[in-house]
Amino acid sequence: MAARPTPPHGTTARAYGSPGYRPPCKCEPCNTARRRHHKQTRVNRQLGRSPFTSPDQAQARLRELHQTMSWKTLVTATGLELNALLRIYNGQRTKIRNETHAKIMAVTAPAQGDRGQYLDATGSTRRAQALSSLGHSYATIADAANTSHNRILSIANGRQPTIRRDLAERLESAYQQLASVRPTANKYTSRTRNFARANGWAPPGAWDDDTIDDPTAHPDWTGHCGTDRGWWIHQRQQLPMCQRCEQAHQEWLAEHNDLDPRLRNQALFKARNAAVSREADLAADGRELLGYGVGYEQAAARLGVSKNHLQQALKRHPHTETELAA
Numbered sequence: 001m002a003a004r005p006t007p008p009h010g011t012t013a014r015a016y017g018s019p020g021y022r023p024p025c026k027c028e029p030c031n032t033a034r035r036r037h038h039k040q041t042r043v044n045r046q047l048g049r050s051p052f053t054s055p056d057q058a059q060a061r062l063r064e065l066h067q068t069m070s071w072k073t074l075v076t077a078t079g080l081e082l083n084a085l086l087r088i089y090n091g092q093r094t095k096i097r098n099e100t101h102a103k104i105m106a107v108t109a110p111a112q113g114d115r116g117q118y119l120d121a122t123g124s125t126r127r128a129q130a131l132s133s134l135g136h137s138y139a140t141i142a143d144a145a146n147t148s149h150n151r152i153l154s155i156a157n158g159r160q161p162t163i164r165r166d167l168a169e170r171l172e173s174a175y176q177q178l179a180s181v182r183p184t185a186n187k188y189t190s191r192t193r194n195f196a197r198a199n200g201w202a203p204p205g206a207w208d209d210d211t212i213d214d215p216t217a218h219p220d221w222t223g224h225c226g227t228d229r230g231w232w233i234h235q236r237q238q239l240p241m242c243q244r245c246e247q248a249h250q251e252w253l254a255e256h257n258d259l260d261p262r263l264r265n266q267a268l269f270k271a272r273n274a275a276v277s278r279e280a281d282l283a284a285d286g287r288e289l290l291g292y293g294v295g296y297e298q299a300a301a302r303l304g305v306s307k308n309h310l311q312q313a314l315k316r317h318p319h320t321e322t323e324l325a326a
Contacts, residue, residue, distance in 0.1 A: 054095065071085065231249035
């Protein structure tokens with residue numbers, strides 16, 4: 001462990017020293033700092049000012065700053081010990097010195113995130129898994145993200161809970177580059193795709209760019225996941241069954257369990273027929289409008305859906321054989 005740097009002359013830390021670690025300094029700048037501190041302490045006592053304050057504002061500020069700054073950067077920016085910052089951040093302090101409060105509140109968040117900061121790896125894991133579901137090998141993803149094969153393997157399999165912002169951004173760029181590209185067919189393509197399918201990894205079309213980084217979000221394989229209709233679409237398109245659709249179908253069966261068997265079968269057939277791929281038709285209509293030069297927003301408005309719904313439908317339903325023939 002590296003030794004702590006000695007505080008500069010003229011600071012109270014250097015003037016008072018540290019018991020058992022560093023003796024007080026008697027130079028003139030440190031004597032001045034000591035006298036100034038004594039005077040300020042007397043004034044505060046006479047005016048009834050406490051040298052301490054609540055850590056609530058500093059804690060909120062640290063949590064805001066840590067969204068874009070690493071702890072190493074925060075230590076440099078505040079001039080405080082890492083352990084002191086962590087105790088405030090985690091709510092382990094009931095009071096902090098006014099000087100500490102001022103140092104934390106004076107830090108300004110950078111316009112661009114600290115590239116060395118560790119982030120939650122949920123979004124990166126989902127992107128690596130989505131590319132694998134298309135058949136892109138770990139080596140291909142690693143080359144596009146300018147990292148190692150083993151690192152992508154660790155991220156895709158969920159063994160890395162956090163990831164540096166720099167790598168997360170490179171993996172996001174690789175995702176944007178490869179998500180719409182069909183991988184070259186070879187022995188690794190089918191092996192990677194089969195492994196992803198066996199593990200239920202969702203493809204790019206199941207994720208919305210606005211929610212893929214949200215740990216509470218769920219993939220939408222069908223456009224209706226979480227409903228009984230989604231369960232039938234999983235069946236018709238032979239997609240890996242998601243837990244939400246399986247639960248919705250079991251709830252549907254329980255609700256109709258008391259029906260006469262003939263009526264129950266009729267209800268089942270009706271539910272199955274209602275799940276005929278409306279989204280595939282939506283994708284075909286949207287693709288036709290886009291072919292005439294209509295923008296995404298205008299095409300979505302004409303079809304009565306949101307722009308995001310149209311884009312996801314296009315991802316989930318590529319050109320049909322009829323369209324290609326035409």
